[in-house]
Amino acid sequence: MHSTTQFAWSSKLNWEKYLRPRDLSEALTLMEEYRGEARIIAGGTDLLIQLRKKKLNLKVLIDITNIPGLDRIKCEEGLIKIGALVTHHQAAVSPLLRENAGAISQGASWLGSPQIRNLGTVGGNIVSGQPGADVTIPLLALNARVKVLSKKGERTIPLTEFYEGPGKTVLDSASEIVTEILFPALKEGETSLSLRLAKRKALALPILVSSLVLSADLAKKRFRYVNIALGPVAPIPFRAKEAEQCLASAPIREEIIKEAAQKAAQESNPRTNPLRGSGAYRKDMVAALVERGIQQGLHALEVRHG
Amino acid sequence: MRWRSDMVKEKIEIEVNGEKRILEIEPDQLLVDLLREDLGLTGTKVGCREGECGVCSVILNGKIVTSCLVPALKADGGRITTVEGIERDGELHLLQKEFIYQGAIQCGFCTPAMLLAAKNLLDQNPRPTLEEIKRAISGVLCRCTGYQKIIQAIQIASQSFDIPAQTPRLAQD
Amino acid sequence: MEKRKKKVLLKEKVKVLELPVFQEALGVVGKSEIRVDSQDKVRGKLLYGADMEFPGALCGKVLRSPYPHALIKRIQVEKARGLSGVAAVLTAKDVPGRNGIGVVIPDQPVICGDKVRYVGDAVALVAAETEEIALQALGLIEVEYKSLSPVFSTEEALRPGAPKIHENGNLLATSKIRKGDIAKGFMAAEVILERTYTVPFLEHMYLEPDVTLVTPHPEGWITIKGPMQAPFTTRKNIAAVLGLPMNKVQCIQTPIGGGFGGKEDSPIDLGAKAAVLAWKTGRPVKMEYDREEITLTTAKRHPMIIHCKIGAKKDGTFVAFEGTIYDEQGAYASLGPLIPPAGGVHVHAVIMLAGPYVIPHVKVDGYLVYTNHPYGGAMRGFGAPQVNFAHESLVDELAEILGMDPYELRIKNCVELGSETATSQVLDQSVGLKDAMQKSKEAFQWVKLWKPGPKPEELEKGEKRRGVGMAIGWYRTSIGTDSDGAGVNIHLMDDGSVLVYQALTEMGQGLLTTLSQIAAEALGVSLEDVRMVIPDTDVAPESGPTVGSRSTTLMGNAILMAAEMIKKPLLESASDILGLPVERLIAKNRLIYDRDNPDHCIELKEAAKRSMMLGRRMMGQGWYTPPKSSLDPETGQGTPYFVFTYSAQMAEVEVDLKTGEVEVLKLVAAFDVGKAINPRMVEGQIEGGVMMGLGYALMEELVIKDGIIQNLSFQDYIIPTSMDTPEIIPIIVEHPNVHGPFGAKGIGEMPNIPAAPAITNAIANAIGARIYDLPAHSERVYTAIKDRLNKKV
Numbered sequence A: 001m002h003s004t005t006q007f008a009w010s011s012k013l014n015w016e017k018y019l020r021p022r023d024l025s026e027a028l029t030l031m032e033e034y035r036g037e038a039r040i041i042a043g044g045t046d047l048l049i050q051l052r053k054k055k056l057n058l059k060v061l062i063d064i065t066n067i068p069g070l071d072r073i074k075c076e077e078g079l080i081k082i083g084a085l086v087t088h089h090q091a092a093v094s095p096l097l098r099e100n101a102g103a104i105s106q107g108a109s110w111l112g113s114p115q116i117r118n119l120g121t122v123g124g125n126i127v128s129g130q131p132g133a134d135v136t137i138p139l140l141a142l143n144a145r146v147k148v149l150s151k152k153g154e155r156t157i158p159l160t161e162f163y164e165g166p167g168k169t170v171l172d173s174a175s176e177i178v179t180e181i182l183f184p185a186l187k188e189g190e191t192s193l194s195l196r197l198a199k200r201k202a203l204a205l206p207i208l209v210s211s212l213v214l215s216a217d218l219a220k221k222r223f224r225y226v227n228i229a230l231g232p233v234a235p236i237p238f239r240a241k242e243a244e245q246c247l248a249s250a251p252i253r254e255e256i257i258k259e260a261a262q263k264a265a266q267e268s269n270p271r272t273n274p275l276r277g278s279g280a281y282r283k284d285m286v287a288a289l290v291e292r293g294i295q296q297g298l299h300a301l302e303v304r305h306g
Numbered sequence B: 001m002r003w004r005s006d007m008v009k010e011k012i013e014i015e016v017n018g019e020k021r022i023l024e025i026e027p028d029q030l031l032v033d034l035l036r037e038d039l040g041l042t043g044t045k046v047g048c049r050e051g052e053c054g055v056c057s058v059i060l061n062g063k064i065v066t067s068c069l070v071p072a073l074k075a076d077g078g079r080i081t082t083v084e085g086i087e088r089d090g091e092l093h094l095l096q097k098e099f100i101y102q103g104a105i106q107c108g109f110c111t112p113a114m115l116l117a118a119k120n121l122l123d124q125n126p127r128p129t130l131e132e133i134k135r136a137i138s139g140v141l142c143r144c145t146g147y148q149k150i151i152q153a154i155q156i157a158s159q160s161f162d163i164p165a166q167t168p169r170l171a172q173d
Numbered sequence C: 001m002e003k004r005k006k007k008v009l010l011k012e013k014v015k016v017l018e019l020p021v022f023q024e025a026l027g028v029v030g031k032s033e034i035r036v037d038s039q040d041k042v043r044g045k046l047l048y049g050a051d052m053e054f055p056g057a058l059c060g061k062v063l064r065s066p067y068p069h070a071l072i073k074r075i076q077v078e079k080a081r082g083l084s085g086v087a088a089v090l091t092a093k094d095v096p097g098r099n100g101i102g103v104v105i106p107d108q109p110v111i112c113g114d115k116v117r118y119v120g121d122a123v124a125l126v127a128a129e130t131e132e133i134a135l136q137a138l139g140l141i142e143v144e145y146k147s148l149s150p151v152f153s154t155e156e157a158l159r160p161g162a163p164k165i166h167e168n169g170n171l172l173a174t175s176k177i178r179k180g181d182i183a184k185g186f187m188a189a190e191v192i193l194e195r196t197y198t199v200p201f202l203e204h205m206y207l208e209p210d211v212t213l214v215t216p217h218p219e220g221w222i223t224i225k226g227p228m229q230a231p232f233t234t235r236k237n238i239a240a241v242l243g244l245p246m247n248k249v250q251c252i253q254t255p256i257g258g259g260f261g262g263k264e265d266s267p268i269d270l271g272a273k274a275a276v277l278a279w280k281t282g283r284p285v286k287m288e289y290d291r292e293e294i295t296l297t298t299a300k301r302h303p304m305i306i307h308c309k310i311g312a313k314k315d316g317t318f319v320a321f322e323g324t325i326y327d328e329q330g331a332y333a334s335l336g337p338l339i340p341p342a343g344g345v346h347v348h349a350v351i352m353l354a355g356p357y358v359i360p361h362v363k364v365d366g367y368l369v370y371t372n373h374p375y376g377g378a379m380r381g382f383g384a385p386q387v388n389f390a391h392e393s394l395v396d397e398l399a400e401i402l403g404m405d406p407y408e409l410r411i412k413n414c415v416e417l418g419s420e421t422a423t424s425q426v427l428d429q430s431v432g433l434k435d436a437m438q439k440s441k442e443a444f445q446w447v448k449l450w451k452p453g454p455k456p457e458e459l460e461k462g463e464k465r466r467g468v469g470m471a472i473g474w475y476r477t478s479i480g481t482d483s484d485g486a487g488v489n490i491h492l493m494d495d496g497s498v499l500v501y502q503a504l505t506e507m508g509q510g511l512l513t514t515l516s517q518i519a520a521e522a523l524g525v526s527l528e529d530v531r532m533v534i535p536d537t538d539v540a541p542e543s544g545p546t547v548g549s550r551s552t553t554l555m556g557n558a559i560l561m562a563a564e565m566i567k568k569p570l571l572e573s574a575s576d577i578l579g580l581p582v583e584r585l586i587a588k589n590r591l592i593y594d595r596d597n598p599d600h601c602i603e604l605k606e607a608a609k610r611s612m613m614l615g616r617r618m619m620g621q622g623w624y625t626p627p628k629s630s631l632d633p634e635t636g637q638g639t640p641y642f643v644f645t646y647s648a649q650m651a652e653v654e655v656d657l658k659t660g661e662v663e664v665l666k667l668v669a670a671f672d673v674g675k676a677i678n679p680r681m682v683e684g685q686i687e688g689g690v691m692m693g694l695g696y697a698l699m700e701e702l703v704i705k706d707g708i709i710q711n712l713s714f715q716d717y718i719i720p721t722s723m724d725t726p727e728i729i730p731i732i733v734e735h736p737n738v739h740g741p742f743g744a745k746g747i748g749e750m751p752n753i754p755a756a757p758a759i760t761n762a763i764a765n766a767i768g769a770r771i772y773d774l775p776a777h778s779e780r781v782y783t784a785i786k787d788r789l790n791k792k793v
Helices: A024-033 A047-052 A088-093 A095-100 A102-109 A114-119 A122-128 A136-141 A241-247 A254-267 A279-305 B031-038 B094-102 B111-124 B130-136 B148-159 C038-042 C078-082 C131-140 C154-158 C182-187 C231-242 C262-281 C291-297 C345-352 C384-402 C406-413 C433-444 C456-460 C511-523 C551-578 C604-613 C679-698 C755-767 C778-791
Strands: A017-019 A038-041 A060-063 A073-076 A079-083 A145-150 A153-158 A163-165 A177-184 A190-198 A206-217 A222-231 B010-016 B019-025 B057-060 B063-066 B079-081 C003-006 C019-022 C058-064 C070-076 C086-090 C122-128 C142-147 C171-179 C191-199 C211-217 C221-226 C249-253 C285-288 C304-312 C318-330 C361-370 C464-476 C486-492 C498-501 C530-532 C585-588 C591-594 C597-603 C619-624 C644-656 C662-672 C727-733
Touching: A024 A038, A024 A060, A024 A145, A024 A177, A073 A095, A079 A095, A079 A122, A088 A095, A088 A102, A088 A114, A088 A122, A095 A102, A102 A136, A102 A190, A102 A206, A114 B063, A114 B111, A122 A136, A122 A177, A136 A190, A136 A206, A136 A222, A190 A279, A206 A279, A222 A241, A222 A254, A222 A279, A241 A254, A254 A279, A279 C778, B019 B031, B031 B057, B057 B111, B063 B111, B094 B111, B094 B148, B094 C038, B111 B130, B111 B148, B111 C038, B130 B148, B148 C679, C058 C131, C058 C262, C058 C291, C070 C122, C078 C086, C078 C131, C086 C131, C086 C262, C122 C131, C122 C262, C154 C318, C154 C361, C171 C345, C182 C304, C182 C318, C182 C361, C191 C384, C211 C262, C221 C231, C221 C262, C231 C249, C231 C262, C262 C285, C304 C384, C318 C345, C345 C361, C345 C384, C384 C406, C384 C464, C384 C679, C384 C755, C406 C433, C406 C464, C433 C464, C433 C644, C433 C662, C433 C727, C456 C778, C464 C755, C486 C511, C486 C551, C498 C511, C511 C530, C511 C551, C551 C585, C551 C591, C551 C597, C551 C604, C551 C619, C591 C604, C597 C604, C644 C755, C644 C778, C662 C679, C662 C755, C679 C727, C679 C755, C755 C778
Parallel strands: A017 A060, A038 A060, B010 B079, C058 C285, C221 C249, C318 C361, C498 C530, C662 C727
Antiparallel strands: A073 A079, A079 A177, A145 A153, A145 A177, A190 A206, A206 A222, B010 B019, B057 B063, B057 B079, C003 C019, C058 C122, C070 C142, C086 C122, C171 C361, C191 C304, C211 C221, C211 C285, C304 C318, C464 C644, C486 C498, C486 C619, C585 C591, C591 C597, C644 C662
């Protein structure tokens, strides 16, 4: 016998308690108290959709957006620090990020829509664990680290070690909260950018996101390094290490750029998705976006330094 | 009709269109349903319940958001503007007038959300470029107008929109 | 209002209908009046179905099949019925009357009894006090299915031995055109081009979800209220489902937040289900479909596989056209099959496949085939968008082969006044196609912008390339059925205000305003004096559905007829007061005046008051039927549609050669609409329709795997946003329609038809390679570029 409500949807999302802790300690206590039935909610743009699609069943939501101090963007001791509750809108318009981490502002600026950008947070984007997350990919390219708080204290996890699988992070969602994301501010001769491929120009999940951090000595016509982060091309957000190696200290030449782009395509493994495109196309697009990104990055450096 | 259940209700205090309201709601109430069912403000529409179509958009604490994705309790203590709050003492807002004159309304279902997105834009950026207008309304889908006359109406309204003396020009994303 | 007739001279001996020329300048018609429903919409005060209070109503929900094709062996509802707060759980045997709905063939069960035919087919209905309880009850219903082999394509469905979806087999209908001698035609051809095109399932994605509010009355009748394009068809179907006579079912239309053809039959589906629940429980029932549910279950644009072949002389003259359409109907008949003589999506597509061209030899065959997929119904264009994409892509490619400018090839062969179509219909009036083409050519600067497409090597240079393309099209006014007609009752009150009782439906297109303008003009009152009652089948005459771009023309004419009836007593009374013969009197702008001496006048309401006092009742009734449609089922020859609207569209695109992304930069869209009753609203239809066509060209498709739709919501069913808009330049030309009010013909559907091939032809011009399957999303375009580079052709 078959009993299914696969094709019935509920307007109510059926959580029983909506808690609003006023500080991190309270939040952590509540998380422990409701272990197994609760989740942190910040912007809620991912979480509520998952609840609607019945991918999650939660009794308790713990809204952390009233906790002060988590929505700052600052630069301290050569590190840029983004509070977990910084919204995508804030990230997109922040002069500090636009100047020093263009990849993030770009990624944040085309995600969703103005409405989604006003609600969704950088922390939420990271924690969603989606391999193609628009702000996560740039952070990955920037060698970001994630500060995580629990009752046991604080730990810092490199973003490269943060993911276990699609939608899965190393966080214990019952005892740990992401508080801040940090990465080294870019220096002279360094730039960052993001490129995106999607089916339309707004409100679209990406077919591919490619973020680069590029460091070059234009006078000597040499790359110092290029960090290449891509998604969704693997189960988790991905750094194209072989391509990066190919460019490390390499002369700036078209063949080398093309070779790196090809390598990035080869080492990534996008699957065929009926809604986003074939694996073969997405692989080709890795090469296209990486090549284009490097060209644009070099151009940006030229413009900046004359 | 739909919400009778045994859940323990919670108190919420919000300011809607300039009026303070105190309500008792179920904890899983969504802002869109609070506005429509509890306050009878049906100008805010439901189109998808996924934050994708935008017809549920309202201005919350000065920012345009899709109210179907906002748990009502998240808005506790907040200020909300819905389409009903755009007019003043029965006098239509400049944007509403231009929407009418330019023929920017067809079926009308996206109109409240478009007006709020446009108002949110002009309140922060009174002289937007064409691109900025397109971007500001990009979170509301319209199937009838092709967006043309909506964009024109906002352009024309912006030409006579008052620039308040000391409003900082907030950056556009 | 008098019409002076003007003759039109033609070189050939073709009988051409005489054009009416209006003696007096128009007062209201032809002006871009403000929409009459603006205020409430802009203030958020207009109540749509879901906004209406409906106290005490039960919540209705549907249990749906997860299988595309299966027998229902057993269904167990006792547990669900026992749940507290559940008022009813119904299965097939609980349907009081006919367990079948459908505009043409009632082959769609309200509740499936023996088998399910597509994922989402209804197997049980629940009515409960709250949505929560209703959903819980759904979860308690147990169904035992026996899965059957599903059929997912027309090809599979037509194979001998294929599983039968309906009793009478999978071939639902065929249609054909036989004109001239096709073999002879191709023998005379010097160039022949043959291609196959495919187009997918499309979804209306109207922003307002379907909803229905049903109230059963203890006296034994029932009211169904909700957004609906076809109140009369809804009434007829629900009466049959409940086993009631039609006069016991009332359908009232609530404001519609977008229809596009989808709300022609979705309200029947939703309404019948809620009505059965209401009838059984004796209580009001509200049923709302979730967005995903709408996409899952309601009618779609028919997908088609179109083979076509065109033969021409080297100078570009078309001599022969042959085509075959495999038209996927899906699980149920909806609006696919024939409504004699020329109604229904399928026959319409077959008739239109050869395009608005003069071609002496034409052979077309169409096959309408059931599958275990969601069903095709009415979606803006009703078969025309699909075939237009095919013939405009074919003609465009032919131009390339002939080395001709695609505009020149089209203008050489396209129809004009006096031309004969593929059905041997002589177009005896109102053919503004060439005019539309010339105007669009000027506005677009086609001559400056168009050049032949690139050689393969050119695709390796640079990141982006621009291209331009065009397409032309035509679309009928109204539906080509024997029963086509529209009726209205009008009352002129003695204070000069007017009530119009009609039941065609406003869904954003501007119907209320257009018809009010026509009524105001015809009666001599001003626009504000006219109020149209809410469409209600208890109150308004049967007038068919609001589809097929028929409303302005048919109802407009009915209004003119009704107005004439009212003018008689009105002018009689005015004649009494002014002391002038009736023939000299004109009613306009709330005045009645002497034609020869306009200052000698009275207020219209004075004459109205006098009529009232003397028992001269000012009531008018109009029943308008268009010229009869004809089509021989064996040869497809006849005059299926009495007039056509014409369009020429030109697009400029920029293609990203590295990714295949396409940006549409500019789109010029010209239309011969006969007469624009309200030009600004016509522009609105043009701009909106063109964007829908852009979606068809570049991004829209339902992705179905194993019978299950993968993109049920706005997140993954991609429609254009404001960021995807090009510059759109609408152009209106007017070649008056003798059979239309003030010369008008339809506009609603035409804009979204040639837009798609105009864009794909522009892509072909940019990259020198063709897209044969819609949508032309970035992967398809990229692959076309890559293939071209590899083949070096």
